[in-house]
Amino acid sequence: MPREVAIVGAGMSSFGDLKRSAKSLFAEAFLEALQSVDKGLDPSAIQEAYIGNMGFGGGQIGNLAALMTEHTGMLHIPTRKVENACASSGYAFRDAFLAVKSGAVELALAGGVEVMNDVSDVRKRFWLGVSGDTEWERLAGLTFPGVYAMMAGRHMHEFGTTREQLAAVAVKNHANGARNPKAQFRKEITMEKALSGAMVAHPLTLYDCCGTTDGASGLILASKAVARSYTDAPVWVLGSGAASDHLAVHDRESMTRLDATAHAGRAAMREADVAPKDVRVAEVHDCFTIAEILALEDLGFAAKGEGGRFAAEGITARDGMFPVNPSGGLKAKGHPLGATGAAQVCEIFLQLRGEAGDRQVAGPEIGLTHNVGGSGATCAVHLFGR
């Protein structure tokens, strides 16, 4: 297992319907990341920055990264926005990892920010569903709930997955979110409630879907050479994998798997020399309940068609054999598109360091993050160890 790049600091803003500016959210996340560096770190020491953002609603579409970094004390450095839809900061993290691993820089920032709730409902619906195949899926009347709903319908058709199994993912992730002070939805829900939500896109109801979220996240990556000068408890990046796929689900061979996930997962595990059974905690991209089920299967944690059992049988509960989304996941913690991937890494950083408070899972050695763009056109998977 290579231990060449470490995370020495991690932070995220509160997630929710906050209607705050991107600058203030990003500053909150970055400040927390700085404060989490045990031996202290000056922002001016950061040499390179990668900021995930989709540009939801319009706003600062151009030069967003420079605005975020100059606003938080990093001037005259190479900085850029990274955009791969909901996987933007998963990719920002990968790019920062590669920059440090290459030896080009010793310290890099990877983060993300998205403000989704400061626009009208009509404008919001113009910006939802812009990351599938805009011309050939959206214009057939779909945003992402509809695309994932069709995947869920196919999964139910092919494997007998049930509405209750989908709902069990929501119940579990809400239970976790209730313990996360930064989560958007901090209350538990019952199975009855999860099943009785308003239909959004058949067979998905309100509780199968993540919300729209304002939030930001930030991570400080350091080379092996300098990591110990910032902390005695670095979290090492063991492997990074990323892959793409057709945007439109009708162009894919199967609608019940995300090949981008499978390819990215295998690449990350190969680099880390880790097998699925070695992973003890995971933050996976559960923008919809079906997405968590697909992720478990596509990453090799569950056999094909068996993913529905995992939440329903408690396997992926916080105190289960294999805790998944202890943060509450996108479902309950929230999904500020461009901030999500780095926020997942924040959670694994806390879990591996034993700093996750009420939602701490039992002593994990190896953790995984899985960040999907759109309905699977892009995916980034990372593995971490102490």
Added chain:
Amino acid sequence: MGSSSGVGIAAAAFYLPRCVITADEYRRSLGTFHATGIEEKRVPAYDEDEVTMAVEAGQRAIDAAERPVAFLAYGTSSHASALDVLASALNLEDADREEILGEPDGGVAALRLALDRTAANGRASLVIASDAPGAFQGSPAEHPLAAAAAAFVITADGKVPRTDRAGIPPGRDLVASVGFTGAASDPLALVDAIGRAEPGTRIASDPLVFDVVDRPAGDLDVRRALDLRTPIPYEQYLRFRRYGAVPPGTEFSQGAYVSPTAYLAEAKARYRLVGEECAKCGRLHFPPRESCLACGAREWKARPLKRTGTVYAYTIIGKGAAPSEFLAQQLATGDYATAVVELDDGLRVTSMLADVDPASVKIGMRVRMVFRRLYVQEGVVRYGFKFAPG
């Protein structure tokens, strides 16, 4: 028989929208109905208009005639030009074309244009008369107004040639169950009359007269089509006719945007499901792409795809899940179904479903392509394919 074929109708077709509103429904809702003699009328669904009906009728006539068409004549009382859409949707980009807009007699006038053209050059012509006239909501003048389309292929050797002799006009009884369909009224009555005429009959469609020497090609059975009907309430009719307000903020894009130029760059695919076949390995692709997924080659043959298939996956879009482009539709028609359809060629395509109760959709359901309105943005109607049961 002394009669023979000549410049005239070789094939005929029609299109009736499936939605009907009855006189009784008007009376229930308004307390009155100012269209004596009309018992019910055909009205367009939310995603239909005179252009979509013209495409459907025109395609049926072309399919029946099995002749290359060199000229397209289109007549309607609508003022909206439709020749580019019709030519693209009907694979008539190379045909000459003329339209007669804004004329209550535009259908018959188009028929006359086509007869003259074919008489002059001997080549086949397609005539489409399509109309969905409207008037102010609730005004008495609105009550009889209905929608339909009729189409004819004119050839130099038509089975129903034009004649200079006198003929008998069709009865008006069809209006009782179809309503007044504007520029399509007389052409639709002509299709019906030819379909029911004994050989040797002469039928007048003022100022034209036709000699029914033999049956033309095509389905001319308007009466049987009257059995395919979906009665709708008056309130729904008003929503379908777009008397309701468009949701504020949806007139123009505020985010995702496909420009009319980009949209029409793929018109053949959007309007008539033309895909590509790799010239090297034969793999089919839809929509068109730049290099073959199987072998990487970049040489293509255009390939019209099968217009039938099965529902491979589907969803029903409820409140909150519709893109803003479709908010107006959702307000008018409620939840709608969208599916990934597996075409009979094996390719998959994502499509909204039409003419279907979303709750009745099932994986494996047989569907066929229809030509419909998708959405309106910047005042431009975006037409394209949908799939309907059947």
